[in-house]
Amino acid sequence: MLKKYITPLVLVLLFSCGEEKTDKNLHISGYIKGLKKGTLYIQHIKEGALVALDTIKIDGDSHFTSDLTIKTPEMFYLFLDRGVSNSIDNNLPFFVEPGHLNIESSLEFFTADAKISGSKNQELYDEYKTVVSRYVDRNLELVKQRFDALKAKEETSVIKIEEEQKRIVMQKYLYTTNFAVNHGAYDVAPYVALAEIPDINLKYLDTIEKSLTPKVAHALYGTKLHELIAERKKTEKK
Template sequence: MTKLNKALSLIILVLIAVSCKKDRDTNFTLNGHIKGIKKGVVYLQKNGDSSDIVDLDSVQIQGEPNFSLHTNIDEPILMYLKLFKNDGEEHYIPFFADKGITEINTTLKNFNFDAKIKGAKQQDLLNEYTDMITKFNNQNLDLMQANFIAQKDNDTIALDSIIRRSNNLIKRKYAFIIQFAMNNKNSAIAPYIALYEMPNANPKYIDSVYYALNDTIKNSFYGKKLNDIISNRNSAAE
């Protein structure tokens, strides 16, 4: 064996050892597959203490569509799978992670929209939530199109009907969001939704979600953030 071959073999062994050590030292693994990818970099990310995004792990892809990313987490939290493919655009898949293994299968062509995520039970709830929100949003798009046609035709009767239906849709959407959070008060998804999906809701509904949480969820990452929002709002009102 030549010196070059020996050196290459040593490098490979070191990389394998480092990879195995990383697997042992972390409690979360993201296994991913991106159909159609030939080259790029994938990142495992989360929100930092401020609004910054923090890189937790990364892998360079060279022809192999399968990859694994690793980190340590203390509790369920929203993370991001980011793909960099040097096209000047940002490509993210948000997902709820918990200790253990999460699997994400997607495509290069529709990286975000084709994502199939299997893992934490909080992610299952997030999938259920986003599926329903998508239905509301699609109904809103239909109403916007109908409104455009009614305005073009100067059909005031149709416009009045569309406005009523639109207002009713908004009420039903917010009612669903609030009820979904309340129905899942024992999950980290509840304070997360109250924080990021109810910005224009009446404060009493946000308070209701928080006070319905059990102590474990109140002391979770999102539970504490929700408490801070409520406390700051109450202090400002005094």
């Protein structure tokens, strides 16, 4: 009778001891179509420099995985060392958060073909980039127009184009501010403020900071935004 109760207990203990315990809270899986040989580096920015968190050798199989521990949602970078090419299309930013994230792309168009799923912050960041790209494209058109006008010595046209460029920049800044304020529950909000509009009028940065939830405000980018605001207030008082 005693044996009947001991056996299941022993099995449970053996099973528990055999389990692999891990504190990894981020699982990344991916597939790079056409990549047969090369090296992938998963990186993040630390003290102003890109630092590798994982190195993945690709040799025949285009699939890859990585398990990491993160303290807070953060922008990571997937760097592709092709080994035989000096292509500038080799560094893919992606927003990580605890859970399972999947990256699919191609060797030919590494950043353009990228599809990233499993991260709400990434989903929102993609939405943000889609809108901002319109302002960027329009500004590039204006740069060409301004060059042509300068070449033709059309001063009136140059002035009008420069005014339009300023208007485009202001539209981008205001959109970024509204985006951040409307998504204060996500770490992408302080990130875009830091990455895209760090020099905007302080009242807008203050508005963004006040819109952040406590969790986001005390995470990586919320803390950095607070530090930026404090530093600017101190500097601009002088």
